Every structure is written in structure tokens, then in C-alpha cells.
Amino acid sequence: MSETPGLKKEWVFGCIASEMGHQKSRLKHLIIFLLFTIDCFVVQGFTLRSCRISGNKAICSPSKKLKEVPTDIPPTVESIDLSNNKILKLQEGNFIDFPYLTNLDLKQNKITKIGKGTFSRLFSLKTLNLNNNTLENLDDGVFDGLSNLTELRISTNRIETVAPDAFRSLTNLEIFVFSFNQLRTSKQIGLIIKHMPHLTQLHLHHNHIQTFNSSDLTNKPTGITLLDISGNPIKLFQITTNVFPNLTNLNVGNPPMTVAMIWDVPDKAMLAKVDTLDVSRVTMGGSAKMWDLLSTFNTSLVTLTINSMHYNLRTLINKSCSIPTVSTLKLGQNNLFYISSSLFEICTNVTEIVLSKCGIKRIADESFRPVLRLRTLRLDRNKLQTVPSAISNLRSLNKLDLSNNSIESLGCNDFANLTLLQYLSLPWNKITTLSACVFQHLPKLRVLQLQGNSLSNISNAFTTHLPNLNLLRLNQNSLTTLENGTFRGLPSLQHLFLYQNRINNNIDRKIFQTFQDLVNLQNLTLANNHINYRRFTPMKHPPFMNLSKLNYLNLQSQHRRGKSKLPSNFLQGLTNLSTLILRNMQLTGIPEEFFIHMPNLDSLDLNSNDLMDISPNLFSPIPNITKLRISDINLRSLDFLTEANLTKLKFLQARKNAFPVISEEIIRSMPSLRYIDLEFSSFICDCDSADFIKWIKKSNQTQVFNAYNFKCYYPSNQKNKMLLDLNVQSCMIDIGFICFTFTTCVNLLFLVASLTYHFMRFQLAYAYYIFLAWLYDRKNKSSQAPSQYDAFVSYNVHDEAWVYRELVPRLEKQQGWKLCLHHRDFEPGRPIVDNITDAIYGSRKTLCVISRRYLQSEWCSREMQVASFRLFDESKDVLILVFLEDIPSCHLSPYYRMRRVLKRQTYLSWPGEGPEVHVFWEKLRQALTTKKCAAEERLLLTVTDEQ
Template sequence: MGCGVKEDKTTAPGGRKYFELIVFLFLLNIISFVVPITGFALKTCRISYNIAICVRNDLRAVPRDIPSTVEAFDLSSNKISRIQESDFKHLPVLTQLDLNRNYISQIESGAFANLTSLKRLNLNNNKLTELGEDLFHGLSNLTELRIMSNHIKAVASTSFKSMTRLKLLDISHNKLQHITKVHSIIQHLPHLRELYIKNNNLTTFHSWELTNSSLELKYVDLSQNPISVFSVTADVFPNLTWFNIGGSPRKQLMKWDVRNKTFLSRVSTLDISGLQMTFDDIKSLLETVNSSLTSLRMNAMKQHLPALINISCSIPTMSTLQLRYNKLRFVSSGLFKLCINVTELDLTENKIRNIHDSAFRSLQRLRILSLSHNRLSSVPAATRNLPTLGELDLSSNNISKLGCDDFTNQTMLRQLSLYQNSVSALSECVFKDLIRLQVLKLQTNRISNLNGAFQKYFPKLTKLYLNKNELMAIKQGEFRGLQSLQNLSLHENKIDTLENGCFIGLTNLTDILLQKNHIKENELNKGVFNDLINLRRLDLRDNCIKYNSSSALPYAPFSQLFRLETLAIPLQHCKGKSHLPRNFLQGLTNLLVFNARNIQLLSLHKDMFNYTPQLQTLDISSNELMDLSPELFSPIQNLQSLYVSRTSLRSLNYLTDANLTKLQFLQARKNQYSVISEEIIQSLPALVYVDLQGNSFTCGCDNAWLLKWIVNNNQTQVFDAYNFECNYPVNLKGKKLLDLSIQSCSVDIEFIYFISTTCTILLSMVVSFTYHFLRWHLAYAYYLFLAFLFDTKHKNKQAPNQYDAFISYNTHDEPWVIRELLPKLEGEQGWRLCLHHRDFEPGKPIVDNITDAIYGSRKTICVISRRYLDSEWCSREIQVAR
């Protein structure tokens, strides 16, 4: 075989298609990188029970990161001055929106257009001056609109056109000034039931100005307007039942002009407090509602009060009379002589010092009497003549002593309020006739001794309030007569002694409040709570219950309270560190909430919660806990809320092995957590809210996963995440954690897949191109490299050459070589020549034969011809020879 074999120069198939495929895959990966992902870390708000709460955050604009699924949005008490068209477009299921107490002076047209589900809108206490055309467009399902305390002077005719389902409108404390503006509002509200337009500087009211208005109005408030003429000549309020026409501070008499007494004949509740009218006009007003009135408020009346009481009490249907702020001082015997049908009388805030013993004699049907916030020094004897009285309020007076006859014959009394007086002691006989009493309020007095007042007589009492007194001890059997009691408030006293059997008889008690007393741990060890077999809630906060060891107690203090659901024991102003005995919670098999906040706790024994398998909420914040064992949480797999703020814990690693699969709420504020790992979060699959505010975060790659999770996760709300600050390293201290760039930290699997795929495709294309175009060049280069290695290996060896010369020629020149060259060199010169057709080894690769022939010969003779130069193999032979 000669050196005349030529290569195949056919083009590689599919090269362009491979290239187009690579470009497509590259663009596909680029697109995947820029798809936006909405996270659940809100910058200024928090979500609670599907309500976005952004209260008191000094916001100047509506935040745009609120999830579209929220049903209520509270933006009250901020500094928002303008509502833009796009502010609420992404909240299609919102039903309640509260913008109260802002600085809103402008609302763009269409700002509420997308809130088709909204039912309640609060714009109170802002700076709106006018309501423009179609301002409330889109609010077709709104039922309540409150825009009181703005500066509204003008209302466009179509402002309320869209709100056909509105039932309540409060536009009080504005500057409408004329009833025609009210008409332009309510003419578009066919189902309006409640209208509040108090204090709008309305000076006249003429019914003809409200023609064709809402016929469903039942509640109208026109109070505090300086109306000089109130004229009704048409039945514009056919369904009105609640009417407030109370006066304004101005000294201007209102003229009453309602000639047809049937126009207001359905009014059952009337408020004329502070109204300034002539006696005849007030009399005419009361006669207008004579057939239907059941409740009348005449607060702060400046004249004719006794006569007005007589007139109102002459109305046969009138049953509720409110007379606050009238400066009565003394209640005479004849003041209520005609009020035989009154069942509820309110005399609050009248500076009453004395009441005649017969003042209430005619009120034989009275069920509720309020004498609170007066200046009574004792329980008035007049109250003993009320056989049907069910509720008596004597709170906030100057009563210092209770006598045995104060509540004589009050057998029907169900609620008695004596709080905020100066009572210092009780006696055994003081409540002897109150056999039907259900609620007794004695808080905020000076009671230091109960003197057996609750050992009998109270078969139906369910709530007893004794908080904020000066009790120092609860004696044995002190509450023996309260078998029906369910709620007992003893907090904020000076109790330091709980005698054995002090709660005997309280078998139905469910709630007892003992916080802010002087109770110590030795009082609990007596078994004082054993009688409270139905107790559900026990609050011992701010006492001084402190143990020096976690060793088991000989007698667990709550061992009999197997129905207890809530236990709170936080301390305050109690010096020294503390522990909790390992069996402190023994017996509490149904405990749901345990609050051990701020008890200066150093540790928790791993067996602490072995007795509380149902625990759902645990608060151990504000303690000096250095470590928590994962075993501590093993018995409480139902835990849903965990509070571990302000502790000495440096990590949350104990959660990774705690198996808290139901934990939903985690508060871990103001600790020393520097790194929150992926393992911690992944171990809490049900987590929906986490508060890590005020921790010392490390701003580095250790927290790279946390940053990505905060922004990208859609399940867990990370409270105040945008205000997390770096504490390490020093050069980044104070920098916002979420401003940290983590591109250099993360290994993007998708990007790796993209690079791998791209490289594989490119490699396939290169191999294809090489095979089709350069395979012979590569083969030649390979053997040339082998030749170089062979030459390097053998160039210093002096092995004898097999031939004198290797003849390199083209097969077309072979006749000349045989006839001319061979006889000359071999015949005449005696050389031994190597010829490929004669001396090459059969079966051996041609390149190997060429290489062996060249290295086995002293010289190489090349027969150059045109065909030789065109031959690819001949060219390789000469290059190998070189």
C-alpha cells in the first residue's frame, strides 16, 4: 500500500441543529432565573388570623407586600396622606379595611374599584374635605362606611352611587352644614338603615329636602347640630325606631314643628340630651312619640327636668330612663312618682349626695338601677323598697361601710356593683338576703377582712371580684357558701397566707386569679388547691414562688387539678435565681397553657413535661436558661406555640431533634442567635409564624439559607424580617440582614444543571465536527506524538540500523523507483533499502510501519513529484522523517 490514500471531506450532519438547541436551552435557563417569587416576610406589618395588622407603624403609604389572601387590613394610626389607585388592587377578597386616624386628604379615583368583596370601610379621623365623583366606585357590597371626624364640606352627587347595599353610614363631626348635602348622599342608598350625622353644623332640618330618600332608615343621629328649626311636613322616616336629636353646646333654642304626630310614631328610643327648646316644644316632642317610646335619654338637661320626668313617665310604654350629668345632688321623694312603668333608671354622674328614703317607692317594676359615679357615703335606704330590682350599681361613690340592713329584701338582686368605694371590712350578715345574686363586684376598695361574709347565703353566685383590696390572708372555709362560684378574682391584694381548706366548697370554680400578691412556694405545698377539682385557669403571676432545686417535691402542689388548662407563674420583684422541681406539674394531664415567663429560671429538667401530654402553649421567656434538652419536648408533641424570648440560649439547635411537628408559632426575640440553620426550620414543618426580632445575626454565608428562605417561603411569616440587623462581622454591624448579597455563598443547582447540559451539548458538537473534518489530522497528530516519544526514548541509544535508507515515494512513481533508483543504490552502491511494498510488516498499522522504517534507517530518501505533494500519506511520511 502506497502513500496515495486521500481523506473524506464530507460535512458533519446536524451541526446547525445542535447549535440552535444550545441557544434554546440557554435562553430557557435565563428565563427561569428572573421569574419573580412573592415571599411572606412583610416589611412593616404582620398577619394574624388572615388579618394584615399595620397599626402605629408611622407608615406614609399603603404597603404593597400584603398577601392577596388577607380578608382584613388594619392601617389605623399611621401617617398616610394619600390613597392611590393601585394601593388595593391586589386584595380581591378583602372584606374589612380600617384607615382610621391617618392624614388622608386625597383619594384617587378608582382607589377602591377592585374591592368588590369589601363590607366594612373605616375612614374616621382623617383630613378629607370633599367626596368626589365616583369616589367609592366598585364598593357594591359595602354595608358599613364610617367617615366621621374629617373636614368634609362638599359631596358630589355620584359619590355614593355604587354602594347600593350600604346599611350603616357614619359621617358625623364634619362640615356638611346643610341637609341637602345629606340628601345627595342617601338618595343613592335604598337599603340604608343607620345614619349618623351628628355635629355637622346643620342649622335647619326640613323634611321636604329629603324627599325620595331611604325608606328603610331605622336609626338617625342628628345630635350636636345647631338646628334652629326642625320641621317635618311629610313622613320621610316611616320606619324610624331610634332617634337622637340631642342639643349642641350653642345657646340656641330649637323650634319643633312636627304637626302630624304620626310621622314619628314608631320611635322607641329617643335621645334629647342637652336639647335646648322651650318647655312647650319639648312637651310636643314627647307627645309625638307617646305611643311607641320605650327608652328616653335626657342627659345634661339644663332646665325643666322634674316636669320633663313627669311628662316622660306619663308615657305608658316608657320603661328605660337615662338621666346622666344633671347635677341632681338630691333625689326627692316625688321626683319619680309617676314612673310606675320604668324598669331601668340610670342616674350616673349626678353628684348625688342624698336620696330620700321614699324616692323610689313608686318604681315597683324597676329591675336596673345605676347610681354610680356619685357622692353617696352609704347605701341609700331607698333601694330597699324595690322588690323587683335585679341589678344595682353603686360603684365609684364614697361608701365606707356596709351594714346588715343595707340590702334587706333584695331577694331578686342578681348583680351588685360596689367597686371603687372605700369599704374596709365586710360582715357576716351584710349579704344575707341576696339569695339570687350571681355577680358581686367589690374590687378597688380597702377590704382587709372578709369576716365570714361568704360562708353562706350565696347559692347562685358565679362571679366574685375582690381584686385590688388589702386582703392579707384567706382563712379556712372563707368561701364555703359559694358552691356555684365559677370566677374568683383575688389579684392585686397583699395575700401571703393561704390556710389549709381556704378554698373548700369551691367545687365548681373554673377561674381563680391570684397574681400580684405575696404568695410564696411554701403556701402551695400545703395542698391548698386540692378542693378546686374543676379549676380550668390558675394565675399566680407576680408572686414570689421560687424553688432552689429541681429535685422532686414530696407533694406536688397541683396534683389534684387534673382539669386545669392554664397555669401562669411568672415572678416579679423576687430576688435570686430559681429552679422548678421536676414534678412541679404532676397531675396536670389536661394542661394546655403553661406560662413560666420571668421567674429567673436557670434550667428545666428533661422530665418537667412528662405529666402534661396535652400542652399546646409554652412560655419560658425572660429567663436565664443556658441550654434546653431535646428530650424536654418529647412528651409534648401537641405543642403549637413556643415563647423563648430574652433567654441566654445561643441557638435553636435543640429544636432539630425535638420532633415538634405541630409547632405553628415560635417567638424567640432578643436572644444571641447568630445563625439559624436549615435543619432547624425544616424540623418545624407546621410553622406559620416566627418572631426572631432583636437577635445578633451573623452576616455571612452561614445565614445564606435563612435569607433565601425568608424571602421565598410562602408558608411561614417571619415577623419584622426587614429590620433584622447584622452584629457580626464588625464591619457589617448595623447593616440590614436582608440587604446582604449571598450570590457568592450559594450553589445554584439549576445553574449547575444548565452548565452541565450546555457543556455536554457543546462537547457533542465538537466531537461531531472533529470526527467529520479533523479525524485524520488527529490520528496523524497522535502518531506524531508517539514518534516524538519514541525519538526521545531512543535518540541516545547506538543500536545498529537495519537499513541504509528508507525510500518515501508515491505509488504512481513506483516504476521509476524499481527500474532506475533501486539498481543504482542497491546494485551499484550496495545499500540496503527499505521499500514499503517489500519490507513493511503485513497486518501492522501503516503508521507504525512508517515510523519503524524511518527509525530503522540511517537516512530517508523522498522521491518528490507532483503526485507525491498531493498525497496526504506522503506528506505525513516526510513530516515524520523530519
């Protein structure tokens, strides 16, 4: 056989194999890439046993009444709120891994001891609150590690003793609140503040300090600007050293008992910067001594508080107002009852007067006339029944507070001359009606508070006169009717509160048209009224058509019997609305086009309605929503979320519903989710919940609130068991393990295939052709057709000369055998493999002319392989081997050795020149002769026998 076709064929096979190798390689990389990207879009979740995360703050719920610091708080939080629990002690290890923590709130616990090193790892902490605990002492180094702390609160404890170095690490503290404890001396205060060079505020009110002496504190000036030692039974207040050169706010008032205080400040310059002073309830053993106290601040005092005084109040007020710098006078809780015209006769420089809770019933008409510069007047929590006429004299008044009195009506001239008034507070009176003229003199008014009255009619009070009003509170009244044009005179109104009224008129026709003039309104609260619709039918005149700037609308809790609906165009015009609250409106459904007019909606509250099912199309117009509340609405499934396209949703509250399962598809539909509340839902505890349970336990993006308390409702044998205690390992399909196994198998298969091809490609080719020969034999065995040739000659192209010079003439011309030769007898156009197979099976024998070149030829080897298969299959010696060269056994291919091992057959060797040539041809003739049995076919030659 020619070598050239064999080489071409091998090259073709090699190219195909190479290309297949590249394709396999690309396929393997593609599979690996897909496996690694399986989790790219998974929403991950987590839950905490005792806390919830809001922003960067961990809030540890007081409902659980924790007795120790939780261990599962994420280390990345910046604030931790552990207040209102039952924590008994703090110890080292409670706060070891919070590198970003700046605020720690531990107030209202039962902490009795703080172990050394508790805060040693909180290097970033700025604020620490330990108020309302039961600490009795502070040991050395208890606050070690808090070198960056700027605010410390330890009020309302039982601290009596403080170790000298308890506060040694607080070198950057600025605010220290140590009120309601049991410090007794100013020396204890000195031991505390000596470690706080940057302290600016010192709060020590309501301890047991009886003597306050500056020489006990420190021997050098401090930066303290606020000193509060009120509520202490101080008998001696002595400043003899200049330790408070920057003090601006001093509070020594409200002692717990009537004790005459000695005021000893020989050098007034030491308190020269104090502008705010509180001496409420202080007694000095006489008015003269009180005057000595006030005269200390004769050049700096601006705000003076003298509540609940036991002196002649007229004299005290006169003394106070004689200080030229005083502008604010706070006189609360003094039993005045009646304010005479002379009470403030020398207070010409005062701009603010506070007369809260003084029992005032009457005020003389001229009582405020001397106070021409008064800008703020507080008369709240008194017993006034009408607006005092004296107020009309206050032309400079900017703020007036008349809340919590007994005023029943407002007259047209009650606020006459108050043209500069901007803030008017009238809540919690007994006002029943407003006339059209009541606010006519208040063109500058910006804030009007009328909540908590008995208003049932506001008539035309807001149709004119108030062009600058920004905020109006009419909540908690008895309003039932709002006529069209009610707020026509409020073009600047931005905040309107109408909740907790009885608004119940025919809203389909006229009530909400009253809002059409409020074109700048931003906040509207109509909660807790009696608003009710019966149809989804669109309204002819939608109520909010002109409110394009409204961004907050609250309609929750409408108290009407029966179920309610909302017209499909109810919210038309609210193009800028960002927050909508429809909680507890007894809604039975919402039209799909309901939100079509609110493209900027960010927060939606549908809690406590009777919706049961929600269409995913409902949310199509509001794809930017980030907060959704759908608790207690009888939802049977959250499947609508899979098609709602709420990809920006971050907060979902869906507690108290009837859906049993949260599927993986639902979780994946909210890729931006950060917080989900599903408390008190009817969970099913079986394999359907396996993905949800795994998501809660093992991921870390979305917080699942209080998941450790989720209870099973179905099936009955699992009821009231904890959902997260369910063993779902048998349900789990471990995607990670499957991916690992798959990729490992692919890699091993690729490796085995590569090694097999490299080391056994010839064996594989052999097996392939053996298989083809077997198929051919099975196909043609039954036909028993006579052989066309006596022998098929398999040879290499380099041995072709010997074949045609020696073999063919001897066998065909002299002995008469018919041979099949490649170039002469193969059918052109047929596949080479088919020609070889037909030639071997069409011949009685196959004669292989073996040389070194023959063994190196791929096609020659395949011819022998097919012939070998025929040898094995027919159990006849159809294979004749003729060796032209002496070839060592180690150079023979496995196929030759296999033939010799199985058959233990001798073979012919070409002797070359000499007398042995005749024997060679005779033995070859005998081999070509067909015998009756295999034993007779064995050749007993004298050539080399390979055992």
C-alpha cells in the first residue's frame, strides 16, 4: 500500500481530533463560567435573634427583654441600641469587634457592674449612654479604650464612689452627664474632670452635693461652658479660683428642699461670661442676698429663669429687669393668678417672657404695654378663658403660645395689631368655631396650631388674610364639613393636618375640591376620619387634581361601617407623591390603574385591609417604589411579586398574612431588598420551605426580621414549632456540591480522554477497526460466498519492489494463486477502509509483508488489525506473516505480539539469496493451501521461533 494516502489520512484525522479538542476545551470553559455565574442574581438574606438593623444601626428589641449583650450583631454597624432591656452586667468580650461603632445606647437596663476592658476595643465610639441602670460604683479603668469618646451619660444610677482613675481614658470627652446619682462632694467632681481636658458640658443635677467649691475641682482653668448642678441641696456655692473662665450657662436652681444657699463669688470677673442663669426655687435668706447673686452677672446675663420663687415676685422681677442685658425672663410655675399693669413696668429691654403653668386667670389690659420689644410670649398651661386684650399692645410680637388654656371662642380683634406675628399656638383649648375675621390681622403668620379643640365649623376663616401660612394643624377636632374654597386664602400652605376629625360629607361631589387652591401643599394628613367610597367608578372631579407638589398623603383608618373602595382616578394629579398611606381603610380591592398618576411613589402602606389577592399589574406604574407595607391584608400568596418588577424595593413588611411558602422565585424578584418583616405569618414546615430557610440562615444581604421566632402552622404535627428548627437537609439540593461534582467529572473526563488519546490512540483505532470488521463479518457470514482471491497482500510502499519482483511472479505465475493488491485491485472512489475490509474478507488468506517501515505505517497496521479480528473470529489461520528483516521483539507493536501469544504461531522469514529460498516458497505455498482443520494449518517451519 502506498504511504502517501496513509499520511494524508492521518493528517485529516489529526486535524479533526485537534479541532474536537479545542471545542471540548471551549465547552469546558463555558460550563465552568456558567457554573460560577449561577449565583450572580441571588438575593441573600440574614436574620438576628434579638436585634434588627436599620441603616447602620442595630436596634435590639426591648420586647425580648435581653439579659445579656447579643453575639450576632454585625460588626459593621455604627450604632447599637440596647436600651429598655434587662441586661445585668457588662464584661470584656461583649464589644470586641465593632471597628465602626460610634454610638452605644445601654440606658434603662439593670446593669450593676461593668467589667474592666468591656469597652477596650471600641476605638471609634463617640457617644455612650448608661442612663437608668443600677450602677453603684465605678472601678479604675472601667472606660479604658474610649479615648475618642466625646459624650458620656450615666444619669439615674446609684453611684456613690468613683475610683480615682475610672475616667482616665476619656481625654477627649466634651459632654459628661452624671445626674441623679449620689455624689456628695465637689472633691469627687474634681477626681472625675481631671481626666477630661476638653470637657465643655458638665451635668450633675440631682446628686447630694451640699458644698460646691471651685478649689476642690482643679487648679487650672477648664473649657467648661455649661455647668448644671441643679436639684442638689447646695448650702455653699463658692468660686474662689478662676476654673470657669468660659462658663456661659449656669444652673443652680430647683434644690430638693428649702435650704438657704450661701453665694460666695468675691470676684465677679470669674463668671463674667455667664449669659444664661437658672436660680429657680433658690432661697438666699433674704431679697438682698438674692440681689447680690443676680448682680454677679450684671454685665453679661441674657436669659434668667426664676421659676417657683418664694420671694415677692414683683420685687424680683424688677431686680431682674434692672440688669440691662437681660432679654429673656422665664417665670414659670409661679402663683400669679392675675398679672397687673405694673408687673413688668421696668422690663423695657425684655424680648421673651415665659409665664407657663402660673395659674393665670386674668391679665390687665395694660400689663404688657411697657414691654414694647417683646417678641415671644408664652402663656401656656394657665386658666385663661379668653384671649387677653393686653396682647393687642404687643406690636413686635413674633410668637404667641396660648395652648392648654380654657379659651372657648376667638374674636375678630383678639389678634389686632399683631401684624408681625409668625407663630400662633392655640391647641388644647375649647374653641368650637372660627369666624371669618378672626385671623384678619395676621398677614405674616406662618404657623397656626388649632389641634385638640372642639372645632366643628371653620366657616370662611381661611378664605382670606393668611397669604404666608405654611403649616396649619386642625387635627383632633370635630370637623364634619369642608366646603369648597375653605382654604382659598392659603396659597403658601405646605403642611395641612386634618386627622382625627369626623369628616364624612358626600366626598364624591364636593369635599375634596376644597384642596384645589392649595397648589403648594406638600403634606396632607386625613387619617382617622369617616371618608368612604362604594365604587371603583372614576370621579368626574378627582380631589387632588391641582396638588402636583404633594409628596405625602395619609388616609389611614377611616371609621365607617362596612367595606370601602376607592375610585380608579382618586389620586389623579399627584405626580410628585412619594409617600402614600392607605392603612386600615377596609379596602376590598384596588383597581389596576389606581397608581398610574404617581410615577415617583417611593413608599406605599396598604396594611390592615382586606385585599386577599394583589395583581402584579397594580405596581407597573410605580417601578421606583422602595418601601412596601402589606401586613394583615389576608394575602394568600406573594407570587404577584415575581411579575411586579419591583427591582428597587428595599423594605417589605408583610406580617400577619396567610401565605404558607416564600419561594426562591419570590426572593429573586427583589434584588435590592434589604429588610423584610414576615412575622406572624402562616408558614408551612415541609420541603417547600427549604429554600426559604436556607436563605435566612446562610446569606447576608437582606435582614429577615425576627425569623428565629417564626412558627409553623402546617402540617398539624409541626404546629407551633419554630420554622428555623426544621431539619430540611433531606430536602436540600446542594447546588454547590453538584457544581463541584459536575466540574470535577468534566475535568477528569477531559484528563482521561487526553491521556487515553496520547497513550492509546493506536489501540483505540485498532478497536474501531475490529468493530468494523465484526460488523462486516456479521453481515456477510451467512452468505458463505466463495473467496474472490487466494490472498490479500498487505505491504508498505517501500517494499513494493520486492512484492512485484519476487512475490507476485512466484505466486501468481509459477504457483497459480490469485492475489489482491492495493494499486491493482482496489475499487477507485470507495473509502479506503471499505476496500481493505472487502479485500481481507474476500480473500482466503491475508499475507502481511513485514518490515520496519511496515510497522511504522498506520494503514498497514490497520490492515493487520482487521485480519487479526478475522483470525480470532473464525478460529482459522487466515493470517500469514512474512518478515523481510530481522526485527527485535521490543520493536513489534502490541498487535503482533498478541497474535503470537494467542496462536503461539511460527512465521516465515525471507532468507534472501541461497538454497533456503526454495524452502521458503514451498512453505508459503503450503500456507496458502486450505486445510480441513486448524491443527493441519499450523506450519512447522525452521525459521526463528518467537516464544
